[in-house]
Amino acid sequence: MVAQDNDHPVKMPPRLRKSSRQSPSFFKLFAILCLCVCFFVVVIGAYFQALPWNLYAHGTNALDNLAFSLGLQTHVYAVVIDAGSTGSRLLAFTFHKSLIDGNLKLDDELFVQVKPGLSSFSNEPEKGANQMLALLERAKDVVPPSERGHTPLSMKATAGLRLLPREKADRLIEKVREVFRESPFHSTAHSVSIMDGTDEGLFSWFTVNFLLDRFGAGPEHTAVALDLGGGSTQVTFALDKDEEAIFRAHDPDSVHEINAFHNKLAVYTHSYLGLGLMAARHAILTADQEGNTSVIHNVCINPIVSTEWEYAGTTYTLKGPKDPTIIHIKEKKGTVAEDRPIVNFTQCLSTVQDYVAHKVYKPKGLSRREINAFSYYFDRAAEVGLIDERVGGVVSLKQFMDAAKTSCNTPNVDQPLMCLDLTIISVLLKDGFGFESKTKLNLFKKIDNHEISWALGLAFHILENGL
Template structure:
């Protein structure tokens, strides 16, 4: 179940944030069997980039409101179970979910798939690397008898929406006039947008209009790509590693296959690209979209808004600048799949967080034949709060014994109850 808006939307009224969780609590209570079962069921709240971008006082006010509701929900809850998780954890959880769905979790590290997410506020990159990694960018994850050494990093403000807004702010900062018209290479010709610049006072609820700008589309894919690369290189001069591909941050050479999710996937879907498309396909699609005028686009895509056309013009150029110009993925390379799921399994970081939390309780080492074993019963609910909404993952075993079976055909673990 998902609900929206996300918690970050309550920045001006944090006291209202907790109430947004009530539909999730009602859903969870029904799923676990009512109030009696809820008392033995843990509930956890993990917030991501939307709250990471907020000021600490706003963050804490929102979490405090959520804790009040969770405390009174009838579920097992401790205040420390509501937190803002680091972006690197979010990336690792998504990596776990993807490899669980593929059936590679617990097997050869070199057969795992890497994951690169392009969210709204941040981007995450997680994969097994053979390079010597800086300690702050290296994480070990053990599943059964296999330990994976992962490169995991989160790039705050490098998400699609945040990057596009940063780009527009750069345009505005270069303009010396008030209420000026700014030429945006990352929007189709004929696109126009009025931007109100709001200045917020010390009070969470008070703000005032400071200025207005009009953005006018220029439809220059090449210029947009170049500007996106400059944005991605910002902070390069502060690099303290041997090399830095994104801002001041080290990224090892990408090895193996990758799953590109969220806005990578949504952009490819908009253009009608295949899951295994190359970056050359993004270049061609982006050039065609950006160069068209708005009247043509409105006629061709009657169900899309003007802002959608601007978003995907920018996104196509930004994706090429990120993956090819920054991370070195060849334009004709097809080892990246653009999708939000593997088979029938939706790749959500919340699923990976759930697996990470219960793995030591229910799984025998997959290296010893992946046979089933008995484990103590577990009642757990994981509540993940996303930038655009919430996702609830539930699992419950009523019997005191369970067993784990590895399904060779589907390539995944199945948890069943023992009678």
């Protein structure tokens, strides 16, 4: 052994220090462990009904976000076209299936509306198909190319096509099917069809209560859905056990069993074809017409009005009654006076009641429930200032009726049919559904920034059950 010189000590190799940084995989494993623990907590919490959030909420919660950040969840898509009587609407939805509860959660949607309605192309079905083709191009902005082949595509036509002669409706349907077959999205022979009014009501009701997070507690916590379209109107609500027995005895075809998030509910729905706002307008305006004339004089039109209105391919010239109602108005101060032409509200009300009142069954107990009304209920209330058109609001039947009277007493060539429309709505709510003057309606176009439309309910149904 060779002695070492103390002046030149041997250099020892440096000790390896353990890095204070952990590998990325460690954090991922730790996060997955946390997720598993959270999942266990959720299961236990759900069992004892002690969760700090609604298990059936429509949106994404913190645990979903954590799962997304770990790449454990992916988006699923559905594309639905609502071919209504006055316009067609594309809704392209983005969902994911929660790892926590297995339910679909709504992440986003694209909403695009075009006019006129598909039924307007009854004599030119190729133009109607081209309208659908343009909407599908917009859906490509939402659905990635890799997902389009298994993204379900559906178009359902509502009252506009229901009111067409069968052969014309069939030609339109077949032309749209040709467009769907050439599209990159997934479709079947059942993807394009005319929707039954019952399904329209049920899917609208599902949309409203899904967006309000009302599922999971019981029928008494759900809201009524009132949908006023152009060609038809629907009323839909959940029943308790006692109500179910009564309604099944009176109208068994209108009671349906719905499975919403593993909860079975009895739901009443009824669709009234011909009581949509445009269809009711047409029936009331043409009720006393003699001969096949396109010039219509009606008591619900102000005497100063002469306007054109198109319905089902026919253009009408609308005017006030030949024997107008004039009121003499004198200012409170001074001698200035005015002869004002008005709609005789009593006559107009009676005319509308003759058409509406006996066509609707009054469901008992409807007015004591929370009521959400949309479509033309919302539009007309916004147009006369009863609600803010951006956020909606709450309106009583009395407010609708007062607005109808005001509109009928005010000459307005810019809104020539507002008197008639508000009277139809007021009569439908009061004489049709049996609401009291104080009954309040929640009027919204959107809930949580999502459109209130049966399309969301249909998309949910398709993703759960297939096309």
